[in-house]
Amino acid sequence: MFDLSPIPVPDLSGKTVLVTGAGRGIGAVLAGLLVARGARVYAGVLGCADPDWSHHLEGATPLDLDVTDAGAVASAMTRIGAEAGRLDALVNNAGAIAPIGHIDTLSTDALRHSYEVNALGMHRMVCAALPLLRASKGVVVNAGTGAATTPMEGWTAYCNSKAAARMMTMMFAKDLEGGEVQFFFIGIPPTDTEMQAQIRAAGLNPISKIAKEELVRPEVPASVMAWLCGPDARKLDLVLLDVRDDFFKAIMG
Numbered sequence: 001m002f003d004l005s006p007i008p009v010p011d012l013s014g015k016t017v018l019v020t021g022a023g024r025g026i027g028a029v030l031a032g033l034l035v036a037r038g039a040r041v042y043a044g045v046l047g048c049a050d051p052d053w054s055h056h057l058e059g060a061t062p063l064d065l066d067v068t069d070a071g072a073v074a075s076a077m078t079r080i081g082a083e084a085g086r087l088d089a090l091v092n093n094a095g096a097i098a099p100i101g102h103i104d105t106l107s108t109d110a111l112r113h114s115y116e117v118n119a120l121g122m123h124r125m126v127c128a129a130l131p132l133l134r135a136s137k138g139v140v141v142n143a144g145t146g147a148a149t150t151p152m153e154g155w156t157a158y159c160n161s162k163a164a165a166r167m168m169t170m171m172f173a174k175d176l177e178g179g180e181v182q183f184f185f186i187g188i189p190p191t192d193t194e195m196q197a198q199i200r201a202a203g204l205n206p207i208s209k210i211a212k213e214e215l216v217r218p219e220v221p222a223s224v225m226a227w228l229c230g231p232d233a234r235k236l237d238l239v240l241l242d243v244r245d246d247f248f249k250a251i252m253g
Contacts, residue, residue: 002189002216004243005252006223010230013038016084016136017229018076020044020067020125021094025193026143028057030091030222035059037226042080044094067094067121068113077128087132089229091141092122092165097158097195100202106156114157119164126172130181137180141228142169143221144185144242154204166240173239184228187242191216216243224248 017034021027022043031043035058043057044065063079066072080087096117099110126140133140147155148162169185176183190196190207192215199208224243227233241248 002214002244004189004216004220004249006217006219007227007248007251008253009033009037009223009226010232011038012226012230015088015229016040016042016080016086017089017091018042018044018063018080018087018129019091019093020065020121021046021143022057022060023047025195026188026191026218026222026225027091027093029218030093030225031057031060033219033222033226034229039229040084042076042084044076046094067092067125068116070124073124073128077132081132086136087129088136088138089141090125090129090133090138091143091225091229092125093143093225094121095143095195096161097155097198099157100154100198100204101156102154102204103156111157111160114161115164118158118161119168122165123168133181134179139182139184139229139233140169140172141225142183142185143225144169144187144240146187146189146242148185148187152205152207154202170239182234182236183239184233184236185240186221186225186228187240187244188221189216189243191218191221193218 017039019031022031023045031041034041041060042063043060044063046066063076065076096114145162147159148166166185173183221243
């Protein structure tokens with residue numbers, strides 16, 4: 001359906017990268033790819049003390065990181081500063097889609113968690129990382145979605161919070177324009193992850209009907225996000241990107 005494949009990722013030796021939501025799906029694949037390309041990777045995982053965690057992310061440094069917890073975020077940045085002395089890229093990959101349901105069936109409070117993770121958590125992570133990112137003239141890569149601009153049946157929590165994340169990325173780029181940190185919001189097509197399994201189980205809107213074998217492999221968006229952490233991405237002057245952009249399709253293997 002999408003006819004997409006991974007793109008080549010440059011050598012990232014000497015770079016330090018923090019990936020949130022790295023315990024599974026795209027985040028886990030991304031962390032492994034960054035390690036393979038020579039980066040020093042800090043993998044933010046909620047509850048990474050779980051002994052089953054280690055087989056996902058060999059070569060990365062685990063951080064028990066809840067992006068909704070200001071103390072946990074501050075501790076993560078302190079540790080990275082002390083151990084690595086730098087942070088070249090922050091990838092805000094952590095995301096939440098629940099609850100899925102028609103808007104009139106959801107309480108206002110039910111929407112809170114998605115906003116806390118997708119929008120406020122992203123803001124919290126970026127603000128905490130800025131001192132290190134400014135010092136390294138680094139980059140922030142925020143995981144996006146077409147749902148940030150397109151209403152999808154049953155996805156009130158996700159569409160609205162991701163729309164907020166999209167605008168927040170643009171606001172960081174606007175308010176810090178001329179500074180030393182670059183910002184990207186990268187649209188990700190329907191991908192074979194556990195989140196997509198939740199979507200399929202809910203059975204609402206056309207995305208839930210996409211057969212598993214037709215979904216994009218996690219390696220595809222992971223490779224694009226990894227590329228955005230590298231030197232060639234510094235030449236881009238866009239904030240809003242999509243894995244399906246012709247620019248990326250042209251360099252897919």
